Amino acid sequence: MKLLIVTSVAEFQKEILNIFKKANIEAFSRSEIDGYKSSNSVIATMSWFPGEKGGNESLMFFSFTEKEQIDLLFGLVLEFNKNLETNNPIRVAVVNIENYI
Numbered sequence: 001m002k003l004l005i006v007t008s009v010a011e012f013q014k015e016i017l018n019i020f021k022k023a024n025i026e027a028f029s030r031s032e033i034d035g036y037k038s039s040n041s042v043i044a045t046m047s048w049f050p051g052e053k054g055g056n057e058s059l060m061f062f063s064f065t066e067k068e069q070i071d072l073l074f075g076l077v078l079e080f081n082k083n084l085e086t087n088n089p090i091r092v093a094v095v096n097i098e099n100y101i
Contacts, residue, residue: 003095004065004073009035009088010057015080016090020061023073028063070094
């Protein structure tokens with residue numbers, strides 16, 4: 001069992017859901033996050049005006065899943081990122097789980 005973490009800009013939600021489906025990952029969670037590329041943007045968002053936009057609207061998906069599905073997902077994400085016209089690739093990380101219930 002491993003913890004799979006996927007992050008991307010919110011615009012790629014449909015594509016990520018399709019990648020999860022193709023990789024046979026049926027159980028996962030999603031969370032909305034703000035994405036930042038440098039510390040300067042974080043400092044710039046600390047203002048007195050809460051209506052000002054902070055980071056980029058981003059998403060984080062995570063799933064406890066098996067190596068076979070993760071390997072398939074990695075291939076699909078690599079292929080997706082090859083064809084990007086933006087500088088916002090889908091990011092994927094895997095964390096080993098020592099124990100779980």
